[in-house]
């Protein structure tokens with residue numbers, strides 16, 4: 001799979017027509033894609049630069065770009081809800097996912113976050129993804145392999161329940177980062193405490209306020225993490241057209257909350273957070 005340069009056979013290409021409708025095709029020499037404005041020969045696209053315009057048999061114009069990871073994530077088949085790109089971006093930066101990191105995530109779901117994590121850790125990193133449901137694991141495997149052009153060697157996708165996992169399952173080597181996206185992450189806190197290296201970052205993604213309260217309390221009770229932080233990210237698109245410049249009317253107002261904490265060294269008691277006395 002190429003991510004830049006002229007189009008090659010096997011590339012997933014997004015064609016956009018004048019009405020901003022998208023069509024995604026996988027380039028194969030000799031193939032034709034049929035639109036309501038006639039066929040487009042794949043050979044007319046192969047070898048051309050991205051951002052080119054291809055013309056169908058009856059004169060329809062289509063702008064051609066490779067499918068970006070966000071396009072793939074938002075259009076791929078899914079068994080479980082995916083982490084949206086605005087939240088994956090927060091996880092990568094606030095979770096301090098670095099090249100070469102050993103990261104554990106659960107559940108793998110549809111594989112959306114797995115893809116971003118794999119990109120960020122690079123070929124020298126390692127991603128271990130647990131998924132309890134076989135059907136979801138199959139979605140993750142297919143979606144990730146399709147986008148990355150095969151199953152990456154540094155991705156260990158495992159069928160299993162994270163609550164049952166301990167250091168022994170990781171060859172006794174702790175991980176640098178743990179990211180959870182599941183219904184009941186508080187059930188996994190013993191596992192996280194056991195497998196996360198001192199100083200390691202733990203993040204979890206929860207959709208509702210009761211989940212948020214429960215996981216925050218659970219983290220505090222464990223007494224082996226820093227005081228957890230919680231936040232959400234809101235992204236509002238803008239229409240920018242002369243005097244009509246304004247925020248878009250519609251937005252995704254809620255996806256989920258992000259929770260963040262770091263593993264303390266064993267046996268350490270963190271200083272109690274001081275709250276300002278009320279006047």
Ligand SMILES: C[S@@+](CC[C@H](N)C(=O)[O-])C[C@H]1O[C@@H](n2cnc3c(N)ncnc32)[C@H](O)[C@@H]1O
Nearest residue numbers: 080083107109110111112113132161162181182
């Ligand atoms: C919302 S989905 C994850 C989506 C994924 N982060 C993505 O971006 O595509 C939650 C997944 O967690 C899995 N799950 C729930 N509890 C689990 C556990 N204890 N161990 C492993 N996987 C679990 C569910 O089967 C489900 O597929």
